[in-house]
Amino acid sequence: MTSIGTGYDLSASTYSPDGRIFQVEYANKAVENSGTAIGLRVKDGVVLAVEKLIQSKLLIPGANRRIQTIDRHMGFATAGLVADGRQLANRSREEGRSLRSQFHHPPTAKMLADRLGLFVQAYTLYGSVRPFGASAIVGSVDKNGPQIFVVEPSGVALGYHGAAVGKGRQLAKTELEKLKLAELSTREAVIEAARIIYLVHDDAKEKDFELEMTWIGNETGGQHEPVPKDLFDEAERKAKEALESFE
Amino acid sequence: MDHFPTNWGRPRNDAFDAYNTYPFHVRPDNGPRDAFADNVQRTQQPIVTGTSVLALKYKDGIMMAADCLASYGSLARFKDIQRLHEVGKFTVIGASGDMSDYQYLQTTLDELLISEEITAADGHSLGPVEIHEYLSRLMYGRRSRLNPLWNSILVGGVKDGKSFLAYVDLLGTTYSSSTLATGYGAYIAQPLLRKAVEGREMDIDENEARKIMTDCLRVLFYRDARSLNKYQIATVTDSGVAISPSMELGTQWGFAEGIRGYGAQTQ
Amino acid sequence: MFRNTYDSDNTVFSPQGRLHQVEYSLEAVKQGSAAVGLRSKTHAVILGLKRSTGELASYQQKMYRIDDHVGIAIAGLTSDARVLSNFMRQQAMGSKMVFNRPVPVNRLVSAIADKAQVNTQEYGRRPYGVGFLVIGHDHTGPHLYEFSPSGTSFEYYAMSIGARSQSAKTYLEKHYEKFVDCDLTDLIRHGLHALRETLQQDKELTINNTSIGIIGPAASSEAPGSGESFRILEGEPISGFLQSMLPKEEAMGFAPAPAAPAAAPASDQDVQMSE
Numbered sequence: 001m002t003s004i005g006t007g008y009d010l011s012a013s014t015y016s017p018d019g020r021i022f023q024v025e026y027a028n029k030a031v032e033n034s035g036t037a038i039g040l041r042v043k044d045g046v047v048l049a050v051e052k053l054i055q056s057k058l059l060i061p062g063a064n065r066r067i068q069t070i071d072r073h074m075g076f077a078t079a080g081l082v083a084d085g086r087q088l089a090n091r092s093r094e095e096g097r098s099l100r101s102q103f104h105h106p107p108t109a110k111m112l113a114d115r116l117g118l119f120v121q122a123y124t125l126y127g128s129v130r131p132f133g134a135s136a137i138v139g140s141v142d143k144n145g146p147q148i149f150v151v152e153p154s155g156v157a158l159g160y161h162g163a164a165v166g167k168g169r170q171l172a173k174t175e176l177e178k179l180k181l182a183e184l185s186t187r188e189a190v191i192e193a194a195r196i197i198y199l200v201h202d203d204a205k206e207k208d209f210e211l212e213m214t215w216i217g218n219e220t221g222g223q224h225e226p227v228p229k230d231l232f233d234e235a236e237r238k239a240k241e242a243l244e245s246f247e
Numbered sequence: 248m249d250h251f252p253t254n255w256g257r258p259r260n261d262a263f264d265a266y267n268t269y270p271f272h273v274r275p276d277n278g279p280r281d282a283f284a285d286n287v288q289r290t291q292q293p294i295v296t297g298t299s300v301l302a303l304k305y306k307d308g309i310m311m312a313a314d315c316l317a318s319y320g321s322l323a324r325f326k327d328i329q330r331l332h333e334v335g336k337f338t339v340i341g342a343s344g345d346m347s348d349y350q351y352l353q354t355t356l357d358e359l360l361i362s363e364e365i366t367a368a369d370g371h372s373l374g375p376v377e378i379h380e381y382l383s384r385l386m387y388g389r390r391s392r393l394n395p396l397w398n399s400i401l402v403g404g405v406k407d408g409k410s411f412l413a414y415v416d417l418l419g420t421t422y423s424s425s426t427l428a429t430g431y432g433a434y435i436a437q438p439l440l441r442k443a444v445e446g447r448e449m450d451i452d453e454n455e456a457r458k459i460m461t462d463c464l465r466v467l468f469y470r471d472a473r474s475l476n477k478y479q480i481a482t483v484t485d486s487g488v489a490i491s492p493s494m495e496l497g498t499q500w501g502f503a504e505g506i507r508g509y510g511a512q513t514q
Numbered sequence: 515m516f517r518n519t520y521d522s523d524n525t526v527f528s529p530q531g532r533l534h535q536v537e538y539s540l541e542a543v544k545q546g547s548a549a550v551g552l553r554s555k556t557h558a559v560i561l562g563l564k565r566s567t568g569e570l571a572s573y574q575q576k577m578y579r580i581d582d583h584v585g586i587a588i589a590g591l592t593s594d595a596r597v598l599s600n601f602m603r604q605q606a607m608g609s610k611m612v613f614n615r616p617v618p619v620n621r622l623v624s625a626i627a628d629k630a631q632v633n634t635q636e637y638g639r640r641p642y643g644v645g646f647l648v649i650g651h652d653h654t655g656p657h658l659y660e661f662s663p664s665g666t667s668f669e670y671y672a673m674s675i676g677a678r679s680q681s682a683k684t685y686l687e688k689h690y691e692k693f694v695d696c697d698l699t700d701l702i703r704h705g706l707h708a709l710r711e712t713l714q715q716d717k718e719l720t721i722n723n724t725s726i727g728i729i730g731p732a733a734s735s736e737a738p739g740s741g742e743s744f745r746i747l748e749g750e751p752i753s754g755f756l757q758s759m760l761p762k763e764e765a766m767g768f769a770p771a772p773a774a775p776a777a778a779p780a781s782d783q784d785v786q787m788s789e
Contacts, residue, residue: 029531083665380614
């Protein structure tokens with residue numbers, strides 16, 4: 001059944017006769033229109049990477065980051081509406097702060113994603129708000145070890161070994177499935193993440209893009225940090241080489 | 248549209264949300280905010296206390312010292328606690344007064360660091376100047392609500408080549424000087440520190456600064472009944488913060504025999 | 515006028531995942547007269563084209579000082595701009611009060627962006643109808659940001675907003691690589707050249723319709739004592755800068771090869787304003 005023109009797709013508080021909430025599906029469309037974001041959970045750490053589409057060459061490279069930090073040990077990559085992604089990150093920081101002060105312990109990705117999921121879900125219940133047009137990948141190394149969770153516009157929050165959201169998610173997921181994630185080191189995962197982002201970027205259709213990568217692992221002392229320049233450059237170089245041999 | 252019926256018909260908080268544009272979940276509660284409203288008694292005295300903290304400026308930066316005792320009244324209750332605390336990369340704080348209030352402050356500052364420095368990740372870090380200003384606003388705010396945090400705090404650090412040393416207490420009073428001491432030390436150690444340091448801050452090297460500090464700590468240990476001969480020294484220099492493990496203070500008690508009323512004398 | 519089902523309020527996604535009300539608010543920005551911003555390694559400047567409603571009316575203010583180290587140029591609804599700039603001033607004061615530190619510029623811009631996002635998600639509101647160019651100087655040097663009603667903020671080497679701003683953008687894209695080493699006088703000249711591109715055929719920049727906002731050390735031609743802090747130049751003091759402008763063709767050819775001007779965007783969405 002088509003959604004358009006039925007009148008069942010104008011509010012998040014309306015079901016269609018076959019039980020769908022079209023506004024949430026449309027919010028997912030906003031995510032699917034944006035540059036890809038991926039997260040890898042590996043042996044001893046977590047890597048986040050995004051394909052940041054460049055709207056103008058007047059933008060300062062590296063200045064407008066799309067991967068954010070929630071706590072010392074926790075990163076947050078979003079795909080979808082940029083402004084919604086920031087709102088989700090701000091909410092996550094609040095939740096992180098509250099968990100930290102309640103338990104006197106760094107929040108785990110699971111607790112945080114659960115709470116963020118509840119928040120996002122509340123925006124699918126009412127006609128007076130719209131759902132979030134963004135999906136978030138929460139990555140952390142906490143007492144449960146390396147963790148990746150994805151929170152979608154529906155409010156669902158699930159854990160993953162490898163996660164991909166945004167335009168190139170299908171291809172990225174296929175590539176992630178080929179990897180033995182549980183055996184990779186964080187360093188190797190950085191190389192793979194760069195390769196996947198370069199692979200899923202559609203040169204023909206899309207504008208320029210900038211690769212953005214962060215990691216959490218032993219080498220960062222458990223902190224969420226941008227991938228250091230030498231490793232980043234190496235990963236980017238290898239990604240470009242791999243792309244050539246792929247084609 | 249505000250969906251919370253409890254907010255309907257109530258005034259907005261103009262200082263916080265003048266145009267009513269905050270998202271629902273952070274919109275402020277405008278309930279009564281009066282110190283007498285909830286009819287409780289606030290802190291009247293500290294319970295578990297730390298005694299003096301000393302600090303001075305020297306050639307490489309600042310040095311701070313405090314002993315490791317937390318007293319419960321006159322009882323030497325906890326003898327291995329840390330009263331010097333690192334805040335970010337550039338700052339050390341040390342506190343006398345109520346130790347639970349101090350622990351609360353440490354947690355608060357850690358949260359501040361996460362929200363202002365870690366999550367922003369934009370290169371704007373908090374130095375000693377900012378930490379001190381924040382603490383002074385916090386302390387003054389608390390005392391204005393008649394619910395003070397019962398501490399005297401020294402804040403010292405070095406950032407961008409500038410060293411900074413200042414004081415803030417439970418009333419929100421602040422001042423700055425090249426030597427500072429809290430508690431009993433303000434009477435006993437501060438004159439000694441001034442004599443040793445003032446005017447020659449740039450001539451004192453780390454060894455001399457340590458000597459000055461341990462001399463003052465020793466005098467305090469002799470004179471202050473709430474002090475301990477175990478202490479720590481922190482330095483903040485261009486290369487960062489270093490807090491020593493706890494150390495023992497060398498003391499002499501041979502002379503005590505000669506003091507009337509101390510030893511085995513009968514007369 | 516074209517209407518569609520999904521554009522009547524901002525709590526409705528279109529089937530493509532778009533927010534039409536937000537997109538329309540971006541059009542409101544284009545209704546305002548143009549503003550241009552650019553930055554070197556020492557300075558950040560904004561230039562604005564002021565409008566007046568008639569011979570007897572004064573020119574509308576385009577720029578606001580937020581703090582000593584931050585200033586903005588606006589395009590769109592002035593009243594919305596006042597709400598947001600008041601908020602920015604409060605944030606700036608808050609930072610001075612709590613940390614004894616001028617507020618970092620990026621955080622100030624993010625704060626209004628996050629505020630604007632709320633207006634794109636709740637029923638009964640409309641997105642702000644104003645865009646900002648924000649210049650500022652802090653611990654990390656001079657900066658230029660664009661704020662837009664969709665709730666985003668981005669940092670740029672150079673940017674333009676408002677009516678016919680695409681033409682200015684074309685100029686900026688052609689020259690931006692040189693801006694970083696420019697002194698203040700050259701930076702302003704580039705800005706004026708870009709701003710001139712937004713004018714209608716028979717109009718020109720004058721001391722009455724042009725505002726220049728500056729952060730950074732004073733130029734030799736500025737009054738003694740000005741410098742470092744944000745300042746707005748208007749009227750007589752800018753005549754020297756206006757005179758230093760190169761004729762249009764020459765200005766475009768500032769680049770080594772006077773190549774054909776960069777292609778205009780396929781659909782010219784800019785709104786033509788009658789003055």
